[in-house]
Amino acid sequence: MKGVVFVELLSMAESAFGEATVDNVLDEADLDNGGAFTAVGNYPCDHLIKLVEGFSEKSGASPEALQQKFGFWMLDFFEKGYSDFFVGKENSFDMLEAIDTEIHVEVLKLYPEAELPSFTTERFGDSQFEMVYSSPRPLVEFCQGLIEACIERFKETATIERTAVPNQPNNTRFLITLTS
Ligand code: HEM
Known part of the structure; x- marks a missing residue:
C-alpha cells in the first residue's frame, strides 16, 4: 500500500486526536518499519489496519467509523x-x-x-x-x-x-x- 495513504491517515489522526496520541499509537503498534512512513514508500496494508485499531482504542470510535x-x-x-x-x-x-x-x-x-x-x-x-x-x-x-x-x-x-x-x-x- 502506498506510503501516501499512511501519511494521510496519520495526518487525519493528528488533526482529530492530537500529536501525542499519534506518537503513542505508533509506539504501541510496534511496526517493523519503526512507525516511519514516507509518501513515496510502500508498506503492508496490515500496518494500516493496526494503526486504525490503535486509534480506535484511544478514541473510542469504532475501526469501521474511522475507516469511513x-x-x-x-x-x-x-x-x-x-x-x-x-x-x-x-x-x-x-x-x-x-x-x-x-x-x-x-x-x-x-x-x-x-x-x-x-x-x-x-x-x-x-x-x-x-x-x-x-x-x-x-x-x-x-x-x-x-x-x-x-x-x-x-x-x-x-x-x-x-x-x-x-x-x-x-x-x-x-x-x-x-x-x-
Ligand atoms: C470515489 C472515488 C474512489 C473510490 C471509491 C476509490 C476506492 C479505493 C479503495 C477502496 C482503495 C483501497 C485499496 C483497496 O480497497 O484494495 C483505493 C486505493 C487507492 N486509490 Fe482510489 N478510489 C477513489 C478515487 C481515487 C482517486 C480520485 C484517486 C486519485 C489519485 C485514487 C487513488 C488511489 C490510490 C493512490 C490508492 C492507494 C493504492 C495503494 O495503496 O497501493 N482513488 N481506492
Whole structure:
C-alpha cells in the first residue's frame, strides 16, 4: 500500500486526536518499519489496519467509523492533489464509474506498485447505481467512506445499501439510490 495513504491517515489522526496520541499509537503498534512512513514508500496494508485499531482504542470510535472517516479525508486529498480526475464529471455516478475504467488505471501508470481494488458498475435509470467492490484487503469501510464523500462532493444525497456477494468473500455490492 502506498506510503501516501499512511501519511494521510496519520495526518487525519493528528488533526482529530492530537500529536501525542499519534506518537503513542505508533509506539504501541510496534511496526517493523519503526512507525516511519514516507509518501513515496510502500508498506503492508496490515500496518494500516493496526494503526486504525490503535486509534480506535484511544478514541473510542469504532475501526469501521474511522475507516469511513478516512474515506472522506482521502477524497478531499485526491481532489486537492489530483483535480484533473474530477474534470468533466457532472455527478457522483460519472465519478464512481470512472474509477475502474480511468482513474485507478492512471494511478497504476503513475505508481505501478499500487495495490488497487477493482469495480464493476451498472446504472439503473437516472437514480440508481450498482457498484461491486472487489479487493482482498479489509478496506470495505474505507471504500464506503469514499463513496459517501463522492456523493456529498457532488451535492447529492443518497441511500446506500451494502450487501455481501454469495461465495465471493472479496466482493461487496453497493446499491446507491439518489434521494435528491
Ligand atoms: C470515489 C472515488 C474512489 C473510490 C471509491 C476509490 C476506492 C479505493 C479503495 C477502496 C482503495 C483501497 C485499496 C483497496 O480497497 O484494495 C483505493 C486505493 C487507492 N486509490 Fe482510489 N478510489 C477513489 C478515487 C481515487 C482517486 C480520485 C484517486 C486519485 C489519485 C485514487 C487513488 C488511489 C490510490 C493512490 C490508492 C492507494 C493504492 C495503494 O495503496 O497501493 N482513488 N481506492
